[in-house]
Amino acid sequence: MQASSTWKSDLYSGFLVFLIALPLCLGISMASGFPPISGILTAIVGGMVVSLLGSARLTIKGPAAGLIVIAIGAVTELGYKRALAVVVVAGVIQIVLALTKAGVLGDLMPSAVVHGMLAAIGVIIISKQAHTVLGVTPEGKEPLHLLAEIPHSVANVNPEVFLIGALALLILFTLPLIRISWVRQIPAPMLVLAAAVPMGVYFDLSHTHLYRFSSHTYEVGPNFLIRLPGSLLSALSFPDFSAVLSAASIKYIVMFALVGTIESLLSVIAVDSLDPERRVSDLNRDLLATGVGNTVAGLIGGLPMISEIVRSKANIDNGAKSHWANFFHGTFLLLSIVLIPGLLQQIPMAALAAMLIYTGTRLASPKEFMHVYKIGPEQLLLFVVTMMVTLATDLLVGVGAGLVLKVILHMKNGVPFRSLFRSVVSETQEEDRLILKVQDAAIFTNYLGLKRRLANVPPRTQTVILDFEDTWVVDHTVLAKLEKLSRDWTQGRLVLTGLDGHAPASAHDLASRRKLRSVGVAQGA
16 A cells, blocks of 8 residues: 555544654653653654664554663663663664564563563553652662652652642543543543643743742742753764673663564564554564664664554554554654744653653553463463562563573473473374474474474465374463464464363463373463
């Protein structure tokens, strides 16, 4: 479908996504320790450059809450300009990963570990932004310390600032509950700004002054508003590569490249499933485009980018047809900082913090815990361990702990060491039917071998039967991947058999299964 036939719907969707992206880009920058303009620069690159390179037609590229924790850690340890160098090198690594066909990384990550990581990010965002909504500067720096300090900030709340943040939270949490169709079409972030900016003007946040409330004296001023450079050229910053080979830099390069790649790939896969035309993106090409985008963004002072799921869903819901919607969204962001920088500087930080808190609560919602538990108790264990280790240390260690724990659980439940990273499959061809008999285990670490075998099914084959009778463990990650693969299978039928002798970890259709050696053996991971 050409731009000439879809430009109107893409322009409309791009404008509405711009309305959502503008405040979120500013808020994510603020929370990341970068200058507020950095998030907008990244979204401009993601829209106007990356959209022309990638194959993920409906995804919106830009800064995301999922990378806030890494970004603020890099700025804290390295400083802003050295953090930019980290972003550039991570982007180059993503380009290399794409050229070596590493888009398959999206198939390797267990969902419980990914969701545990995202839940930890949600908690970290809330722990930091709650103080901004309350108008108080906390003393703590680490997530657990910041959470413990929230009662102190509540006791010392700045009433005018909190009134802005509280109204923003009220709008964000109640708007989705309203069933009136035209109201639901209003982008919540823009409604927040429509209320918060006039309140900031009314409270005269542009000028430092004192006010009294309930026998206490409080101070407000421009430090509670977003600050932007005077021009687009003055907004540009360039990286400092002097410490790029230090241990701290390498740590953040790995985290940006690994977490950013995985999040972006998973988002593309999720957005593809929402595409009304059911188009499938080339993950390696999209990763290449994202790597180019991160390299460019880092070179001019921007945050790292990923394929962002919330804005991408809004893009689809608003009728986008092609990558031009992402391009238009970036164009509108560029125009906004060129034409209305004064208006943008009237945005209260409490309103942006409220948007981030709303995002954090969605990432760490109790529903996520229940959803994971329904798949199986061991999935909840992986989720909680990943989340808690991340909160106590950092994202890389947290994700690593989750992956190691899952491997340990699989070995405890009978997976031979030789099959941890190698898929053992025997095959029998019967006319137009192919039987693939999987041996030992079908788990997340050896799924790629099974996927490659399925990709090489002879053209004449009408039915492919995956027989798991001789496997000790079939995990949730593999079952979920195969279930999606069977839905999209265009070459006849893909049938899963041989699981009747396996005990499921829960009543969930895709719960992991372990073959019982004897009656009463515990269920597997």
